Amino acid sequence: MTNLIDLTFHELETLVVSLGEPPYRARQVWQWLWQKGCRDIAAMTDTSKALRARLAEVATIAWPQVARVSESADGTVKFLLTLGDGESVECVLIPEKDHYTACLSTQVGCAMGCAFCATGMMGFRRNMTPGEMLGQVLVARQYLLEKGVALALRNLVFMGMGEPLLNYDNLVKTLEALHHPQGFDISGRRITVSTAGVARHLLDLGRTGLCSLAVSLHAPTQALREKIMPGAAKLPLGELIEILRQYPMKPRERLTFEYLMLDGVNDSLEDARELVRLLSRVKAKVNLIVFNATPGLPYQPPPAERVFAFQEALKAKGLTATVRKSKGADIAAACGQLRAECEGEGAAGE
Ligand code: SF4
Known part of the structure; x- marks a missing residue:
C-alpha cells in the first residue's frame, strides 16, 4: 500500500x-x-x-505513531515516535516568545559517530522517508491543536537524529512538500537544515533556496574534529570552509555555525582564537551551545565564566556569537542530543 x-x-x-x-x-x-x-x-x-x-x-495515510510525549517545565515537548517498521525517532517542539519551533529527525540513528551524541553512539539504522519526516510536523501541529495552544508552529529545524545531507533526496522532497502553497506553505526563511558537512550536497542544497543552513562545527581544528566528529571530519575543515565560501547567500546574509561547548575539550581561549582564524574566510555568525550532561557520555558543560570568556574572545574579533539559553532549544540545537535527553528518561525506544 x-x-x-x-x-x-x-x-x-x-x-x-x-x-x-x-x-x-x-x-x-x-x-x-x-x-x-x-x-x-x-x-x-x-x-x-x-x-x-x-x-x-x-x-x-499512515502518520508516525506517538509512543510517548514528555513535557518539560519550560514548555518543551518531546515526542517519541514509532515508525511503520517499529523503529523509533524523536521530534521536539520548542516554545519561543510568539511561536513554536519543531526540531525534526531525518534518519534512524546516524553514521557520523560524533562522540558527544547518543544518536552517534547507536550507529546508522536507516534513512527516514519524506512521509516520516513530514509526519513529525503533522504530529506536532496536531498536538498543539488538540491542546488548544494559541501559538502557532512556525519554524522548523532539521537538527534532530541523523545527518540530513546523508538523506539528501528525501530531504529535498520533504522541503518541497513543506513549501507547496496548497500544503504547509512554509517559506525557506522559516526552515533551517543543520549539517556537519557533506561535500557532495552542500552547494546543491544552497541552490534549491528551500531552507537556511546551519553548520555543526563543534571543533576549530581538523585534529580536534577528527577526535570528536570522526564522520564529519572525513571532509577536512579547510575544504568545508572552501565549499561554504561558494554557498549561495543574499548580500547581508551570514552562515550560522553551531559550536557545542564541551568542558576542557574545545572551550579554551586558544580554541576561540583558532575559531576566529578559521571563520575569517567566510561571512559567519556563531551559536555557542552549552553541552547538556548526558549519562553514558564522557563530557561535561564548561563553567559559565569560561563560556562567557569564549564568547567575548569571538566578539572582540568582530565575530557575532550568541550563547543559547539553557532550555529545550539547547536539547534540539545540539543535533542528536535530544535523543540523549530522552534516553536519560528511559525512552530510548531500543
Ligand atoms: S551530532 Fe548529529 S551528525 Fe553527529 S552523530 Fe549526532 S545526529 Fe549524527
Whole structure:
C-alpha cells in the first residue's frame, strides 16, 4: 500500500491520473493531507466517491505513531515516535516568545559517530522517508491543536537524529512538500537544515533556496574534529570552509555555525582564537551551545565564566556569537542530543 504522505505532489498527481481522475483532484487530496491533516481517505468529502474508493484500494495515510510525549517545565515537548517498521525517532517542539519551533529527525540513528551524541553512539539504522519526516510536523501541529495552544508552529529545524545531507533526496522532497502553497506553505526563511558537512550536497542544497543552513562545527581544528566528529571530519575543515565560501547567500546574509561547548575539550581561549582564524574566510555568525550532561557520555558543560570568556574572545574579533539559553532549544540545537535527553528518561525506544 502506498502511504499518501510519502508522495511528492507530482507523484500524487500521477497516481490520481492513473486511477482515471483529472489531475486537479490531486490538489484537493493534497490539501486534505497537509492543510487539514486528514488521516482517513473516506473523509475527503469534496473529492468524488469513486476516487475515494479507488484510492482506498491502493493507498493509505499512515502518520508516525506517538509512543510517548514528555513535557518539560519550560514548555518543551518531546515526542517519541514509532515508525511503520517499529523503529523509533524523536521530534521536539520548542516554545519561543510568539511561536513554536519543531526540531525534526531525518534518519534512524546516524553514521557520523560524533562522540558527544547518543544518536552517534547507536550507529546508522536507516534513512527516514519524506512521509516520516513530514509526519513529525503533522504530529506536532496536531498536538498543539488538540491542546488548544494559541501559538502557532512556525519554524522548523532539521537538527534532530541523523545527518540530513546523508538523506539528501528525501530531504529535498520533504522541503518541497513543506513549501507547496496548497500544503504547509512554509517559506525557506522559516526552515533551517543543520549539517556537519557533506561535500557532495552542500552547494546543491544552497541552490534549491528551500531552507537556511546551519553548520555543526563543534571543533576549530581538523585534529580536534577528527577526535570528536570522526564522520564529519572525513571532509577536512579547510575544504568545508572552501565549499561554504561558494554557498549561495543574499548580500547581508551570514552562515550560522553551531559550536557545542564541551568542558576542557574545545572551550579554551586558544580554541576561540583558532575559531576566529578559521571563520575569517567566510561571512559567519556563531551559536555557542552549552553541552547538556548526558549519562553514558564522557563530557561535561564548561563553567559559565569560561563560556562567557569564549564568547567575548569571538566578539572582540568582530565575530557575532550568541550563547543559547539553557532550555529545550539547547536539547534540539545540539543535533542528536535530544535523543540523549530522552534516553536519560528511559525512552530510548531500543
Ligand atoms: S551530532 Fe548529529 S551528525 Fe553527529 S552523530 Fe549526532 S545526529 Fe549524527
